[in-house]
Amino acid sequence: MSAQAQGAPGDWQRDVFRELGGAASAGAAQEAAAPAALPPAPPAPGEPARHGRPLPPPTPVSVPVVGPALDGSGPRHGDPLPRRAGRALRRGLTSSAARQTETATRIARAIQQPITTGRQIAVTSIRGGAGKSTVAALLALTLAHHRHDPVLAVEADPALGTLPRRLGATEIRWSCGDLAGIVDPSMQITDVTGYLLPFAGGGWLLPGSQGTIGARLDVETYRIVMTSLRRWFGTTVVDCETLPAEVARTALTTTQARVLVAPATTAGAATTRSVLDWMGGLHRSMLPTTVVVLVHTAPDMGLDGRRAAEYLGAGGARVIPLPYDRSLAAGGEIRTALLAGATREAAALIAAETMDRAMTRGSSRGGPR
Numbered sequence: 001m002s003a004q005a006q007g008a009p010g011d012w013q014r015d016v017f018r019e020l021g022g023a024a025s026a027g028a029a030q031e032a033a034a035p036a037a038l039p040p041a042p043p044a045p046g047e048p049a050r051h052g053r054p055l056p057p058p059t060p061v062s063v064p065v066v067g068p069a070l071d072g073s074g075p076r077h078g079d080p081l082p083r084r085a086g087r088a089l090r091r092g093l094t095s096s097a098a099r100q101t102e103t104a105t106r107i108a109r110a111i112q113q114p115i116t117t118g119r120q121i122a123v124t125s126i127r128g129g130a131g132k133s134t135v136a137a138l139l140a141l142t143l144a145h146h147r148h149d150p151v152l153a154v155e156a157d158p159a160l161g162t163l164p165r166r167l168g169a170t171e172i173r174w175s176c177g178d179l180a181g182i183v184d185p186s187m188q189i190t191d192v193t194g195y196l197l198p199f200a201g202g203g204w205l206l207p208g209s210q211g212t213i214g215a216r217l218d219v220e221t222y223r224i225v226m227t228s229l230r231r232w233f234g235t236t237v238v239d240c241e242t243l244p245a246e247v248a249r250t251a252l253t254t255t256q257a258r259v260l261v262a263p264a265t266t267a268g269a270a271t272t273r274s275v276l277d278w279m280g281g282l283h284r285s286m287l288p289t290t291v292v293v294l295v296h297t298a299p300d301m302g303l304d305g306r307r308a309a310e311y312l313g314a315g316g317a318r319v320i321p322l323p324y325d326r327s328l329a330a331g332g333e334i335r336t337a338l339l340a341g342a343t344r345e346a347a348a349l350i351a352a353e354t355m356d357r358a359m360t361r362g363s364s365r366g367g368p369r
Helices: 004-009 013-021 027-033 083-091 094-111 132-146 176-180 189-195 219-229 246-254 267-283 305-313 341-360
Strands: 121-127 152-158 198-200 204-208 234-240 257-262 289-293 317-323
Touching: 004 234, 027 094, 027 267, 094 219, 094 341, 121 246, 121 305, 132 152, 132 198, 132 234, 132 257, 132 289, 132 341, 152 198, 152 219, 152 267, 176 219, 176 257, 204 257, 219 246, 219 289, 234 246, 234 317, 246 267, 257 267, 267 289, 289 305, 305 317, 317 341
Parallel strands: 121 234, 121 257, 152 204, 152 234, 257 289, 289 317
Antiparallel strands: 198 204
16 A cells, blocks of 8 residues: 555544554654564453553454354355356357457456555445345455455444355454454554454455444444555455445445445335435535446346436446346355356446446546446
8 A cells, every 4th residue: 555545644544543552652653664573462351551552352252153053054056057058058159258258358457457545445225135235245255356455345234244144254253343442553464364354265354243233333433444454455345334324424425436235126226316316415426436236136126227227327326237146145155156147247347347436536437338
């Protein structure tokens, strides 16, 4: 990450680190630039504070994501066997294979475009059950697969969120609130990843909680985590609470791009249009940096995709349908090898379009089509 991202004039991140460090001094910046001699280890409960810093919270006990008695559903292919066989046959046709390769290459280049400072992407929705965490997980998995810089998925929906389950986590120990009390400017990325969970493709996950009912993530904790981690991760996907929660509103206005998830229904499109109008009133750059994902939770949703794209795309947002997929409908870990072909294509397009908009920040230049 650039030096500007770490210590730009007026950047309140330095004030956060000053509060976390206890004693403020001009040497704090030099300490942040120097590599840590040893990975910081949380002290045992009752151990005195080191260097005048407040004690970090005690090490939490790992909690399983899903109880063993409930975790017995087997994986399913997103496409039925006849469709998979037909797709394999079509790949044998030279012209069709060439077109698919050209499209995949163009989309991959958009996902892999170089960055100079971390890009943060907020994923939210107006109602629960729209597929928000599923889209956030697909986006994080796709970015981690294609990009070479570190990818982070942050669960900012702490009350019984499903992002850890979707990304294959089996147990949770550290959460956003825990890390906010531990993060230190002397840390390196190897220190930070000790508090994160790895997921497929080389990405990292920071859960919002251990699945406790009533868990909260306030705006201050969210800001500490996001500003502290941005210098280590090239791209960050934030699975937010549903709107109009305060953290979700903060994420919408502080990230470089945003994904608004809605069910592919007439009611879902109408509600989403209202949200887009509200977002457009916040700042003129909001809609050109927004991707709307219409999630099909059943094989035949009945929504006219072309008309929905015109209706929701007014103002600059890009509308992308996410087709029904049997493997996603199961609700467990997302296994990319089992996804339907159309689902993988849609996930890649969502990632490419989102990265393109995060980089252009409202430019009129369109993304991959």
